[in-house]
Amino acid sequence: MPQLTASIIIIGNEILSGRTQDVNIQFIAQRLVNLGIRLESVTIIPDVHEIIIGTINNLRKKHTYIFTTGGIGPTHDDITSKAVAAAFNLPFEPHSEAYKILLNFYGKKAFTPARQKMTFMPRGAILIDNTVTSAPAFQVENVYVLAGFPKIMREMFKNLEITLKIGDPIFSNSTHCHIAESIIAQGLEVIQQQHPCLDIGSYPFYESDTNNGTSLVVKGTKKSSIDTAIIKIEQLIIDYGGTPLTDNEFQRPQKT
Amino acid sequence: MPQLTASIIIIGNEILSGRTQDVNIQFIAQRLVNLGIRLESVTIIPDVHEIIIGTINNLRKKHTYIFTTGGIGPTHDDITSKAVAAAFNLPFEPHSEAYKILLNFYGKKAFTPARQKMTFMPRGAILIDNTVTSAPAFQVENVYVLAGFPKIMREMFKNLEITLKIGDPIFSNSTHCHIAESIIAQGLEVIQQQHPCLDIGSYPFYESDTNNGTSLVVKGTKKSSIDTAIIKIEQLIIDYGGTPLTDNEFQRPQKT
Numbered sequence: 342m343p344q345l346t347a348s349i350i351i352i353g354n355e356i357l358s359g360r361t362q363d364v365n366i367q368f369i370a371q372r373l374v375n376l377g378i379r380l381e382s383v384t385i386i387p388d389v390h391e392i393i394i395g396t397i398n399n400l401r402k403k404h405t406y407i408f409t410t411g412g413i414g415p416t417h418d419d420i421t422s423k424a425v426a427a428a429f430n431l432p433f434e435p436h437s438e439a440y441k442i443l444l445n446f447y448g449k450k451a452f453t454p455a456r457q458k459m460t461f462m463p464r465g466a467i468l469i470d471n472t473v474t475s476a477p478a479f480q481v482e483n484v485y486v487l488a489g490f491p492k493i494m495r496e497m498f499k500n501l502e503i504t505l506k507i508g509d510p511i512f513s514n515s516t517h518c519h520i521a522e523s524i525i526a527q528g529l530e531v532i533q534q535q536h537p538c539l540d541i542g543s544y545p546f547y548e549s550d551t552n553n554g555t556s557l558v559v560k561g562t563k564k565s566s567i568d569t570a571i572i573k574i575e576q577l578i579i580d581y582g583g584t585p586l587t588d589n590e591f592q593r594p595q596k597t
Numbered sequence: 598m599p600q601l602t603a604s605i606i607i608i609g610n611e612i613l614s615g616r617t618q619d620v621n622i623q624f625i626a627q628r629l630v631n632l633g634i635r636l637e638s639v640t641i642i643p644d645v646h647e648i649i650i651g652t653i654n655n656l657r658k659k660h661t662y663i664f665t666t667g668g669i670g671p672t673h674d675d676i677t678s679k680a681v682a683a684a685f686n687l688p689f690e691p692h693s694e695a696y697k698i699l700l701n702f703y704g705k706k707a708f709t710p711a712r713q714k715m716t717f718m719p720r721g722a723i724l725i726d727n728t729v730t731s732a733p734a735f736q737v738e739n740v741y742v743l744a745g746f747p748k749i750m751r752e753m754f755k756n757l758e759i760t761l762k763i764g765d766p767i768f769s770n771s772t773h774c775h776i777a778e779s780i781i782a783q784g785l786e787v788i789q790q791q792h793p794c795l796d797i798g799s800y801p802f803y804e805s806d807t808n809n810g811t812s813l814v815v816k817g818t819k820k821s822s823i824d825t826a827i828i829k830i831e832q833l834i835i836d837y838g839g840t841p842l843t844d845n846e847f848q849r850p851q852k853t
Contacts, residue, residue: 354798357636359626360814370615380613383641415779416799417786455782490801523671526711530673542610543672545746558616
């Protein structure tokens with residue numbers, strides 16, 4: 342099966358201004374790993390109509406799936422849905438099913454024009470359930486248009502991911518040590534060369550002057566090759582006087 | 598003065614696999630706001646030579662400044678510096694000043710080939726001090742090539758930012774309320790239309806069933822217009838039975 346790939350487009354001035362710390366990328370990235378879908382890029386762009394159109398059209402032909410987050414709410418700065426319609430050259434109009442859902446949720450009196458705005462979608466959009474605040478997300482071809490608010494986005498993603506194709510699983514194993522990566526770098530490169538099908542990553546950590554070192558992460562589609570490489574890396578660590586630590590023995594720093 | 602702009606390129610498989618939560622984007626974004634430099638996009642790409650070259654060459658002509666993070670360490674997966682040299686069609690060779698710094702830091706005996714690798718840069722690169730772990734970052738034309746490890750990146754950024762041009766300051770003011778954004782959306786749109794030079798952002802928050810609402814952020818280059826818009830927004834909140842909250846009165850949710 343050909344490799345399934347994905348790209349994320351984060352739409353929102355609040356990320357580019359530094360007001361908001363994005364947490365959607367990591368969530369989607371981790372879910373995609375579990376689905377065997379390779380995340381190949383992430384692009385963060387402002388709430389600008391032409392830029393959204395251009396970015397979507399540049400990426401949607403290159404990847405199996407595109408996920409956008411942000412800009413599908415009721416306010417004037419929520420312009421993603423309209424831009425997606427323009428990107429696909431589709432009419433932008435109320436979605437009858439979404440209209441029913443929101444009419445039922447708000448009731449006739451409170452279903453204001455601003456709330457009705459959330460029912461406008463590209464014609465033919467497939468709805469994605471929003472089990473948090475009711476207003477649905479949607480899919481057009483291979484582009485999934487999700488909310489930016491993390492709690493809502495996560496629920497939407499869980500609701501859509503059952504419809505995604507599943508790729509060859511990507512396995513991963515890791516080991517850690519209290520040795521600087523520059524010390525084991527040469528030996529590590531030899532191991533990488535011996536296993537060209539694997540992706541060996543070296544990530545330094547410095548929790549404190551006494552708790553620092555390197556995490557080594559091996560990824561690939563063949564479990565047996567990964568295990569072989571991990572054994573070699575553990576031996577390399579031992580050769581340099583260190584002790585290989587398992588994930589359980591090692592508390593990865595959460596904030597750095 | 599023409600608007601100064603920037604783009605960030607985050608280079609690292611660990612972000613795309615969801616292993617690591619990026620925190621560099623927000624840091625750089627906030628510093629750029631203070632410098633009056635508009636961050637126009639962020640791209641996250643894997644550690645792949647051709648992709649790094651293509652992304653840098655696609656972006657460096659479009660923005661005043663490009664900042665890359667990640668991939669300048671001593672291991673085999675640190676390939677950014679070489680790709681930057683290729684992007685600029687420059688020889689990739691030991692930088693004499695960087696060589697002296699690292700030789701002095703490690704001492705002759707411990708200055709292994711892996712550590713010497715960190716002195717390889719595009720010819721003519723301008724060094725950026727690394728006050729944490731010594732190995733310098735560098736600049737080629739308008740491209741600043743920084744470490745990915747947040748603590749190191751932040752120090753590098755602080756060391757380089759004194760060399761950046763400073764743009765017209767971007768001012769910002771905000772107000773908050775315990776009203777859903779869909780209720781004030783129409784009134785907000787009118788205010789946005791009255792102030793086309795301002796950027797009014799509406800950001801919902803849901804801390805709990807009793808603590809939720811909307812943050813309204815107004816940005817622009819004219820302080821007086823921002824203040825006028827904020828007064829109008831506060832009146833809008835009052836019209837809908839709410840109470841405008843200042844930043845001090847409002848505890849923005851840090852995790853959502």
